Amino acid sequence: xxxxxxxxxxxxxxxxxxxxxxxxxxxxxxxxxxxxxxxxxxxxxxxxxxxxxxxxxxxxxxxxxxxxxxxxxxxxxxxxxxxxxxxxxxxxxxxxxxxxxxxxxxxxxxxxxxxxxxxxxxxxxxxxxxxxxxxxxxxxxxxxxxxxxxxxxxxxxxxxxxxxxxxxxxxxxxxxxxxxxxxxxxxxxxxxxxxxxxxxxxxxxxxxxxxxxxxxxxxxxxxxxxxxxxxxxxxxxxxxxxxxxxxxxxxxxxxxxxxxxxxxxxxxxxxxxxxxxxxxxxxxxxxxxxxxxxxxxxxxxxxxxxxxxxxxxxxxxxxxxxxxxxxxxxxxxxxxxxxxxxxxxxxxxxxxxxxxxxxxxxxxxxxxxxxxxxxxxxxxxxxxxxxxxxxxxxxxxxxxxxxxxxxxxxxxxxxxxxxxxxxxxxxxxxxxxxxxxxxxxxxxxxxxxxxxxxxxxxxxxxxxxxxxxxxxxxxxxxxxxxxx
Numbered sequence: 001x002x003x004x005x006x007x008x009x010x011x012x013x014x015x016x017x018x019x020x021x022x023x024x025x026x027x028x029x030x031x032x033x034x035x036x037x038x039x040x041x042x043x044x045x046x047x048x049x050x051x052x053x054x055x056x057x058x059x060x061x062x063x064x065x066x067x068x069x070x071x072x073x074x075x076x077x078x079x080x081x082x083x084x085x086x087x088x089x090x091x092x093x094x095x096x097x098x099x100x101x102x103x104x105x106x107x108x109x110x111x112x113x114x115x116x117x118x119x120x121x122x123x124x125x126x127x128x129x130x131x132x133x134x135x136x137x138x139x140x141x142x143x144x145x146x147x148x149x150x151x152x153x154x155x156x157x158x159x160x161x162x163x164x165x166x167x168x169x170x171x172x173x174x175x176x177x178x179x180x181x182x183x184x185x186x187x188x189x190x191x192x193x194x195x196x197x198x199x200x201x202x203x204x205x206x207x208x209x210x211x212x213x214x215x216x217x218x219x220x221x222x223x224x225x226x227x228x229x230x231x232x233x234x235x236x237x238x239x240x241x242x243x244x245x246x247x248x249x250x251x252x253x254x255x256x257x258x259x260x261x262x263x264x265x266x267x268x269x270x271x272x273x274x275x276x277x278x279x280x281x282x283x284x285x286x287x288x289x290x291x292x293x294x295x296x297x298x299x300x301x302x303x304x305x306x307x308x309x310x311x312x313x314x315x316x317x318x319x320x321x322x323x324x325x326x327x328x329x330x331x332x333x334x335x336x337x338x339x340x341x342x343x344x345x346x347x348x349x350x351x352x353x354x355x356x357x358x359x360x361x362x363x364x365x366x367x368x369x370x371x372x373x374x375x376x377x378x379x380x381x382x383x384x385x386x387x388x389x390x391x392x393x394x395x396x397x398x399x400x401x402x403x404x405x406x407x408x409x410x411x412x413x414x415x416x417x418x419x420x421x422x423x424x425x426x427x428x429x430x431x432x433x434x435x436x437x438x439x440x441x442x443x444x445x446x447x448x449x450x451x452x453x454x455x456x457x458x459x460x461x462x463x464x465x466x467x468x469x470x471x472x473x474x475x476x477x478x479x480x481x482x483x484x
Contacts, residue, residue, distance in 0.1 A: 004173040004336050005311055006269040007089075008260060011177075012249050013053060013102070014184040014289070015275035017046075017302040019246055027202050028243045032254035033304070036273055038316050040306025041353050046323040047364040047406060048277050048301050051293045053184075055368070056276040056325070057105045061085045063329040063344025065459050066367055074379055077107040083342040085329050086177060087114035092338040095174040097165055100158025102179045115177070122160040126151045129186055138384045139225040140287050141185035142238050148190040155180045159252040166259035172268060173336070178256060183245035183279070185288055186384070193244035193251075202239045204232055205282030206297075209432035214284070215418055217292065217391070217398040222285050224387050235282040242281055267308035270335055272328065274303045283430070288388070292369030294404035294413045294421075295431055299366045301325055305353060312354075319356035322364045322407065323349065343462045362407060363451050369401040371416065405448050405455070412436075412448035420445070 017023045021030040022037035023044065049059040050066045058064075058071040061084040066072045069082065078084050084106070090096045096115040111118055130146075132138035152160070162178050182189075211219055222228045253273070260266050278298045280286040289298055303323065307313040326346040333340055334348045351358045370378060375396040381389045392399045400417035411431060413421040422436040422445055435441045 003268070004094075005307065006173050006265055007094075007175045007332060007336070008256065008269055008271040009175065009177045009179075010253055010256065010271065010273050011057075011179040012183060012275050013179070013181050014277060014279045015246065015249075015302060016278040016281065016297055017044075017275075017300040018297070019183075019243065019279075019281075020302050022304070023302055027197065029196065029247050030250045032250045032257065033273065033302075036253070036257070036271060036306045037304045040271070040304055041314050041317040041319055041356065043301075043303040043305075043323045043349070043352075044318060044320045045364065045406075045408070046274070046301040046303035046325060046327075047299050047366055048275075048325050049366055051277050051289055051298045051366065051368045052291050053276050054104045057103065057179075060274075060276070060325045060328050061105060063326045063340070063342075063346035064462070065326070065345060065365070067456075068345070068459060068462060072368070072370070073377055074104065076377075077105055078110055079107045080110055080113060083340070083344075084110070084114055085332060086175065088333065088338060088341060089175050089336060090114060090116065092336065093173070094336070095170045096177070097174065098177045098179075099162040099165060100154060100179060102154065102158065102181050117165070120154075120157045120161045121164045122152065122157050124152050124154045124157040126153050128153065128181060128188075132186070132384065136226060136230060136234070139227055139387070140230065140234070140238055141187055141384055142241065143186045143188035144237075144241060145194045146188045146190050155182050155249070155252065159255055162256050163259045166256070166263045166265075169263050169265065172265070176256075180249055180252070182249045183242050185279075187238055187241045187245065189241060189244040189248055193248045194241065195244075196247055197240040197243045199233070199236045199240045202236050202243065205235050205239070205280075206284055206430040206432060208285050210434065213421075213434035215292070215402075215415065215421070217290055218284055218286060220391055220395075220398055221287075221290070221388075224391055225287070227287065228285060230282075230285070238287070239281055242279070267310040270305065270307040270311065270313075270332075272303075272305050272332070274301050274325065274328065277301075284432075290388075291392075291399050292402040292415070294366055294368070294402055294411070296411070296425070296429070299404065303328075305331070305349065307353075313350075314353045314356070317353070317356045319349075319352045320408070321352055321356070321358075321360040322362065323352075323360065324364050342465050345459050363448075363455070364406045365403065365452075365455055366406075367401070367403040369399050369416070370396060371401060372396045403452060405452050407448070410444055410448060412445060412452070414449065414452060420449075422448075
């Protein structure tokens, strides 16, 4: 490229890949996301490296796996001495703006080091949450229809702030980071999005598999939340509201893209669209997420990379290579012409943007969970997440460490305190039939287990960027030389 492009990084929270039209969902309406995919490349086998918000974002922004530096909780965030994509770009001369206040990624002081501007130029007038309907709805994280009375929630405030910033952007090159809350629960949306989807037409969630062959947390959630008897009609209500939230964020993406065009920057801008993880949404009788959840609905990411035609990247392409979300960092840096100042484990996707069939990765890895000894580090959330937290503290093995490895056909999950899982996604895309331990699949299981071992050895840590002198000058008195 003759000049460095701008970047828009648009990141919803808790968005399933299969809840987008461009990724094959015929029920939801996502014209702006679909148009973004038509102008770029969508990655159908992109996987997050952690199933929970903050650890996943930390992984994306560093190119490190969660285990590399211990970023595995909601409250141990990226520190000043650690690398992150936004700071690297800022240090390389980019003007970096963070629209809104969502992100849950940086420890105190790191945001100030990483971006030039942060927060809202249009302030929110309401937060998220509020009263829930009676009955089981609160344990489904469902609030339903919220008033369209002029209120401005944090997502709308962030999008308006992005639009206002784009009305007079700084000198190029720049980065605009727009992380949203939606479609994270509570499941709620105003009109016209709430009524946009026919409740009878949306699909039923994936059915529960063999309870004797599933991780124990799944039954524990169903029983503790009291959602085992949720009706198909109730699940479809939740799904339709979730789709309404997605339709709203799709409209918001369209507004940001229009503002980029109005600023005259469309031809010089690369847009990345992705989430931090997915959502159970009733699959297997579950809702929300879990720190050791490895299912496809939680870990597959709707990654799209799109660019102005003048930047010479592909358009209207689909890439089914195995991709990890840590690949975002080296991709952006390569497009920006910036060297990473640290060792990371991402692999640039730039070649796949013009040649989707090019070789990339054999496997994608995801990890999560804790050891029993880490129970004090687990979250203690308030209602409506209180039952989730209680389960983890009462029996830490329910959220024991787990790691998944995927190739084009198979998913293998190794769990610290439970039996492993093996799913043949080619025949069982919903990962309901656990084949682990069956003799005819022993070779597959061994191959994937070996891949896990090699991966852990290769990525267990990183050598610090700066070398230390082996014999530094020490400013202390010699033994026996202290005055008495």
